Every structure is written in structure tokens, then in C-alpha cells.
Amino acid sequence: MANERLTYLFYRYFQKTATRQELDELSLLMDQPENEAAVKLLMEEAYLLFEPKGNVFSDTQSEQILSNVQSHTRKHINWWRGLAAAAAVLVVIFAGFYSWRSMSWKEEAAVMTAQNDVPPGTNKAVLHLADGTVVTLDSAGNQVIQQGGTTINQQNGQLHYTATDANAAVSFNTLSTPRGGQYSVTLPDGSKVWLNAASSLKFPTAFTGTERKVELTGEAYFEIAKNAKRPFKVSLEDKTTIEVLGTHFNVNAYKDESAIATTLLEGAVRLTNGKERITIKPGERAQMQEGGTKFVIDKPDVERVVAWKNGFFQFNGENITIIMKQLSRWYDIEPVYTGNMKMKDYSGYISRNSNISEVLKMLELTNEIDFKVEGRRVTVNALK
Secondary structure, rough: HHHHHHHHHHHHHHOOOOOOOHHHHHHHOOOOOHHHHHHHHHHHHHHHHOOOOOOOOOOHHHHHHHHHHHHHHHOOHHHOOOHHHHHHHHHHHHOOOOOOOOOHHHHHHHHHHHOOOOHHHHHHHEOOOOOOOOEEEOOOOOEEEEOOOOEEEEEEEEEEEEEEOOOOOOOEEEEEEOEEEEEEEEEEOOOOOEEEOOEEEEEEOOOOOOEEEEEEEEEEEOOOOOOOOEEEEEEOOOOOEEEEEOOOOEEEEEOOOOEEEEEEEEEEEEEEOOEEEEOOOOOOOEEEEEOOOOOOEEOOHHHHHOOOOOEEEEEEEEHHHHHHHHHHHHOOEEEEEEOOOOOOOEEEEEEOOOOHHHHHHHHHOOOOOEEEOOEEEEEEEEOO
């Protein structure tokens, strides 16, 4: 848990959202010997990712962190030699200097991008209206669509549905994201849904009757508006139904995953599949294996589950094939494997706004795998 807290605070600093108390806590955690391995990994990632624009720590905190790193240098000289460049960049970041390095990582990445790289996904989707009209959506487009008694506003990469006529006929729309795309929608009842890449959501233009029902493929994060008299239901392709009154939860229902997973962050949900019915509590995840008949409940790292919605990839001891599955959806790539991928498990945390070269470079730091990018084809080569 300490390492998770250290990583969380480190990237709060990276996003410039850390409070003064969090910065003080980060400084203390970095000085604890048991966090040495975690600090090592963060320094490696810092070498690739960080390009600060100003001082965030006070002079006293900067001097303390610099002293800590120098102390680790004296005690662990062999470990330090392997990370000299990475540690130097981290020290410079925290000390407020960044002028000595002749070529920043972003400049190196720009060279790589010019040669052969894949940019990250963007806010893009396709909206299929009930009458067969297809509307292409992206981050830049702003428009208003009138559909019967419902007004649809597209603005800044989001859709917002407003039911303006309670007596108008209800029709069904489908919002679909491609590989390399994501999008969010506010439904007619005020519920918000974030769609991950290669996903779709079918929903009505107005919620009438005794329930609010939508259909999902792929992955989505839901924040459901409370309405005790009208429960919200999500139907999945495996016949699972998720029923809520008002809550926050994530559903991963990709066809190429080994299980469909529902993770609850707030409130309560009830899941039904055939005769199987369970209720889960905040912090719990219910999984139904492909072809299974029973739900399995566990307690995952919730931050990792919803990292995609918050703009990050977060890996916690996951096999490279699982990681590449996530990358393939977001970057619209085709992974190809050479060598034995067993025991190739990795942890890391990186922005989804990074080019794929930056993500792969982080994974290559293990010296266990390397990558070759050829167009949309990425070859993963086991070195050990």
C-alpha cells in the first residue's frame, strides 16, 4: 500500500494537483529505505516523462530531496550507476533546474515520432440515430441536433441529451467509439457515461416507464443520477443485467477478456445472470468468467480499474499480453509476440496522452523485452 501511495503522490505532483501536505508526505516517503525500489521505478519513468515548467517544492523540500538522493548514492553505488541519468533528471526536477540536459526526452520522442510512432487515441465516436442518420463526433465539433422531443448538444468532446417534450415518441440511439477513441455522454436523466475505446452504448432519447435501461459492449464508467422510483439497468451481451438506483461503477465487458467485470466505487448494485443474483458493495468487483454461471467477488485496486477514465494507464504486476491488449485498443495497434511471454509481469503508471513510443520505452527499461513498431504493427520480443 505504501508503494501505491508513493506512486499516487508522485503523479499528483506530476499533474500539478498535489496539495502542500501531499508534497510533504511525498518527501517523507521518498526518504524511507523500504521504498527504494519504488523510487527507482519512478526515477526511470521521470527520465522519460517529465518536463517541468517551474518549481513546485519549496527550496527546503528541494534540498531535502536532493540530499536524500545523494544519500542513496553513497549507500547503494551499484544501484545508482545503473540509474545515473534517470536520477539526475529527477533531482533536477525537484531542485527546479532543467537546463543542463542537451536533449530532452520529448525531443528524442519527436525524432522517434517522425520515424515510426503511433499517437494516442482521442475523443472520437460515431452516433447512430434511430432514423439511420450517422453523426461523426470528435473533440472539435460543436453542434445541436434535434431528435423528436430530445435536444442533443455536442460540445468539447461530449454529448448532452435533454428531453424537451415528455409526450414525444421515444427512439433509441447508439454511441460507438472505435479503437483509438473515447467519448462521454450525459443521458436524458442526467446520468453520465464515459465510453472507453472499442465500446458502444445503446440508450433511449428519453427514459419513460418504470426503469432506465441501456445496453453496453466494451468498457464504460457510469455515474448514475439517483431515482429510487426508476432503477437504472445496464444489459450486457452475456445476459448479465446490472441494476442500480444511483451509484458510480465501472463495467469491463470486452469480448476478448476472460471475464466480464463490474467494479463498484459508490452506492450499491445488483447483478443478475440467469438464476445467479448477487449484490456488491463499494470497493468490490464481481466477475463472470466466459461460459461461467457464478459470479466471483474480489476487492481490486479501484484506482487501477478506473485509471483509463482519469487519463492514465496503470499496471500492477500484469502480464505483458494483458498490457498490450489495453494498448491495442487505445492506439489501434496489432501486437505480435516472439519468445516466451510467461513471467513478463510489469507495473507502471503513464499518461494515455503519451505516444506509444513513450509507453514502450518505459516497459523496455526492464531489459526483459523490446519492441519494434512498423505502422500499426508492434512486435514484442522477449529478451530473456
